[in-house]
Amino acid sequence: MLVAAAANLAIALAKLVAGLVGGGFSIAKGLHEIGHGEDLSNLTPAHIVLAASFVFEGISFARGLSSARPRPSGPLS
Structure with missing residues (x-):
């Protein structure tokens, strides 16, 4: 049980680090592109x-x- 919890913690920390990096x-x-960006030519793929x-x-x-809406409950539903 403790080993599984430690493994889950390690996986969560790895995901956190990967996300932060x-x-x-x-x-x-993005900041580099704002400061030294290129001229935009064809934006069709981006659109x-x-x-x-x-x-x-x-x-x-x-x-x-x-799926979040409550469904009616009762004998006629």
Whole structure:
């Protein structure tokens, strides 16, 4: 039991470190691009990815909202 808890803690800490390192890298890269960025030429792929993410997030939100609503209970439901 204690070994499983220690393993879960180690996995959680590894995920935390990976997330912090990845987030720090993203922030550093973003700040560098803001200061020394290139001219934007073709934004169509970025707009397609953004539109797709809105669609998928909307679907996820709708499913989560429908599962969070209380369902009627009783003999007629």
